[in-house]
Amino acid sequence: MKLYEFTQAPNPRRVRIFLAEKGVEVESVQVDIVGGENLADEFKAINPRGVLPTLVLDDGTVIDESPAIYRYFELTHPEPPLMGTDAASQAYIASVERHMEFDGIQAIGDVFRNSNPAFATRRKTGQSGDASIEGLVEQGRVGVERFFDSLNARLADSEYVAGDTFTIADITALCAVDFAKWIRMPLGDGREHANRWHASVSARPSASA
Amino acid sequence: MKLYEFTQAPNPRRVRIFLAEKGVEVESVQVDIVGGENLADEFKAINPRGVLPTLVLDDGTVIDESPAIYRYFELTHPEPPLMGTDAASQAYIASVERHMEFDGIQAIGDVFRNSNPAFATRRKTGQSGDASIEGLVEQGRVGVERFFDSLNARLADSEYVAGDTFTIADITALCAVDFAKWIRMPLGDGREHANRWHASVSARPSASA
Structure with a gap:
């Protein structure tokens, strides 16, 4: 493999x-x-x-x-479960993990790829020939702020992104938040719940993998 | 529910x-x-x-x-399985289903939402305030042709999109191909394998659900 x-x-x-x-x-x-x-x-x-x-x-x-x-x-390798256990938790975690990807990583990627000269003809991952589109940068930045606010609101109610346990939703969210540093968009001090969570998941040994 | x-x-x-x-x-x-x-x-x-x-x-x-x-x-409701059975088939089908969504539905959606006046300020699903971006229409059309070619090539080798059985990859692909009619991009006569598959899955009772 x-x-x-x-x-x-x-x-x-x-x-x-x-x-x-x-x-x-x-x-x-x-x-x-x-x-x-x-x-x-x-x-x-x-x-x-x-x-x-x-x-x-x-x-x-x-x-x-x-x-x-x-x-x-x-x-x-079922242990520890990172994608839920019963039908409801598996589906809920899959749903929230998609939010982290679509609302987070994709918005950040729109800013990153469309503003970075290295990707001037590679707007889409895996494809050559797609020219960057300036309008996606500005809309991407708005999307990233929305994502941060939504992440912070979610983490006011639970220890982890999709509930009481660490799951794939946390993994994808952590990769999104750290990816946003590349476009110089930090979480910011005001989002206390997201900051508490970010410090916690960043301290796990897996974060440096 | x-x-x-x-x-x-x-x-x-x-x-x-x-x-x-x-x-x-x-x-x-x-x-x-x-x-x-x-x-x-x-x-x-x-x-x-x-x-x-x-x-x-x-x-x-x-x-x-x-x-x-x-x-x-x-x-x-495990029967009939539509998402694979063992680890390899479940992961493979999940992967191919994502291709149908990202390479198909998203490209078609880029054309549809950015060229339809009804969505002039709703480029992103679920969001208001994102203005349509003209450049996404042209790149989306290129993406749809790529998607059709790739779908046709895939179906030269197997009866269904992700192998020998009907799965979620077929469902998402069927929804993509039919969504493309809205932007007046039919599969076209030349893609014989994709056409054979499209006729077959469209004849299933579920297609009219």
Whole structure:
């Protein structure tokens, strides 16, 4: 089994933290997104979508997209559960994890990719030829502020993002908040609940994975 | 339990087809997205994210995002399995289903929302105030053609989108292809494998759910 990933990028970090929480070690291969290695023939032969992280199983099955990779390791290494237990908790955690991705990582990625000259013709992850779009930067910034406010409000009511236990929703949220530093948008001192949570999850050994 | 949905929209259809394949009936409430009911106070009090479909369980738990709702009903009604069985098939199907959403529905949605005057200030689902961005229309159209080509290539090798059985990847792909009709982008006669598949899945009773 091999995990193709890139240490600096937010989505591979989701999987690295997940694996660290499970205590699972997987052979990994670095693919330099900034340098465009994910779009080169060598990696496209492995995954034509050109995205990271990509997990290749021993039988050759290719699995990309972080939540799908989460699913694989949740089933092969059930303890500790990071995706819920019964139907309601599994579905609720899956839902909240999507909020962290769509409202958080995507908004931050819109700002990052559309304002960074290195991605001038790579607006979409895994694709070349899509020119950056200036209007997405401003709307992205508004979206990031919304995301931070919503995260703070959510954490006023619970210790972790999706309830009383640490789950994939925390992992994805942590990767989002830290990714936002790249676009110089910190959580800010005013969001006390989100700050309390961020200090707590950042202190877990998995955060440095 | 109540499912908030809108008959005309592609994402609620994903869940309707899923429920029809499972033979599950759930009380549903229509929320008119075109008319903006999903952004009105009444619905925002139920789900502040303003997105459909939204499932509310009897204990008040709110679950939005189609794959999370798929998960709930897959666990409460396991037969027939639509999300795989073992770890590898569950992860692979989750991965491919994401391709259908990200590469298909999102690209089509970019064209639809950014070119339709009804959504001039609602570029993002569930949000008001985000103005449409013209550049997303052209890039979206390129993305839709890529998606159709990739779908056709995939279906040259297998009966269904994620292998030999009908799964959530077929449901999401079907909703994408039919959503593309709204932006006048048909599959076209040349994509024979995708056409064969589309005729087959459209003939299932669930397609009219």
